[in-house]
Amino acid sequence: MDSFDPGRGRAFARFAAGDGADVDAAVAAARTALRGPWRQMGPAERGRILAKAAAMLRERAARFAVVESLDSGKRLSEAEGDLRGVARAFEYYAGAADKLHGEGLPLGRLYVGFTSQEPVGVVAQIIPWNYPLSTAARGIAPALAAGCTVVAKPAEQTPFTALMLAELLHEAGLPAGVLNVVTGTGAEAGAPLVAHPDIDHITFTGSVATGSAVMRSAADNVTRLVLELGGKSPLVVLADCDMNAALNGVVEAIYENAGQICSAGSRLVLDRSIADVFLGRLVAWVEKFRIGHGLTNPDLGPVNSRRQLDIIDAHVRRAVKAGNHVLTGGAIATSDAGGWFYQPTIISAQSAADPLVQEEIFGPVLVVQIVDGPDEALTAANATSYALVAGIYSQNITEALRFARDVDAGQVFINEWFAGGIEVPFGGNRKSGFGREKGMAGLRSYCKMKSVVARI
CATH class of the missing domain: 3.40.605.10 (Aldehyde Dehydrogenase; Chain A, domain 1)
Known part of the structure; x- marks a missing residue:
């Protein structure tokens, strides 16, 4: 073969x-x-x-x-x-x-x-x-x-x-x-x-x-x-977060390995009070990404196959047709190397019931859900059939630990996505x-x- x-x-x-x-x-x-x-x-x-x-x-x-x-x-x-x-x-x-x-x-x-x-x-x-x-x-x-x-x-x-x-x-x-x-x-x-x-x-x-x-x-x-x-893992960013750390965490959580990670932070659950500033900075960062062959160490590499590229593209097309708003990206990309590339994408979801929120895309596509405060954030985090990983950025450790207690996930990250290593048990619940x-x-x-x- x-x-x-x-x-x-x-x-x-x-x-x-x-x-x-x-x-x-x-x-x-x-x-x-x-x-x-x-x-x-x-x-x-x-x-x-x-x-x-x-x-x-x-x-x-x-x-x-x-x-x-x-x-x-x-x-x-x-x-x-x-x-x-x-x-x-x-x-x-x-x-x-x-x-x-x-x-x-x-x-x-x-x-x-x-x-x-x-x-x-x-x-x-x-x-x-x-x-x-x-x-x-x-x-x-x-x-x-x-x-x-x-x-x-x-x-x-x-x-x-x-x-x-x-x-x-x-x-x-x-x-x-x-x-x-x-x-x-x-x-x-x-x-x-x-x-x-x-x-x-x-x-x-x-x-x-x-x-x-x-x-x-x-x-x-x-x-x-x-x-x-697999998963559709929520990354919660509350109003009291360290914004620089949270921005770094979001970028790593969804764009590492072109988003092809079961534990990717593919849902950004973002407090409304900081949403405009946070998303403005995030979009500006992502739009500067250099796309290229993996051996050139770009900011974003290819997806694994033509089949996976088509799956990602179909997800995004359906989401746009349903009325969800693309903040950046949203299309197949080209590269001097050729190959299978998708633009780093950020989409704001209209409804928690939308397939955009509920289904695993497995690509460099970040779904944004805007919430008002920690209680709504927890509700949004638990509102899919997946329960693999969840994360939260907050400088209030009590609030963060309450989230860790109440969210349904096999592993919870606080103030650093992908924290830990081989010592930390890994696996999921539900689907x-x-x-x-x-x-x-x-x-x-x-x-x-x-x-x-x-x-x-």
């Missing part, structure tokens, strides 16, 4: 189009490895392999970042930041591998009771195209730390860094069969993987529609799931999915608990 450079809109490399037979072979290899030397390896030794991989990733970060930028379209500086996060993820779970333990149970003098945490088994990882290496790492690293074996299916748009990561991990000492990567389409490789009876757990990141299909497929084998499905990745919660996602009781 061809892999395309989104910045030029042209194929730049080819990769294997895997199918059900390849999935069968990969799952069989993972099942065999689960019973082999990997099972006998102590947690500290697993940690040493992950630590070595972290060091190797830092040494080879430049190469990985260039490939990630070429394959996904993201700016090189963003890809370099992703690599730092990926290395840190392996470092974190290297340290956690020998800290995973059960608990003693207080059953009285006649009994000894305890729990243990065991690897869940063979794990399937379905990796999206927007953060190919980061998402792969946040699933693969804890799964390996827990003692699982893995079959990973990267998106057909962005296969290469997952293949490079598998090569690096085996070079770091991972036994054969412990990590397997099958490239190909969702229909030909992904569907057989999530339906495979020898898969013990699935971690899926992607759309609600595909996640629902994965759930139905997993149900036939009663396979465990972690689903991270944003369920289960958690990252942090120690992410490690426990790849474990099954066993209780043991002995009469003495």
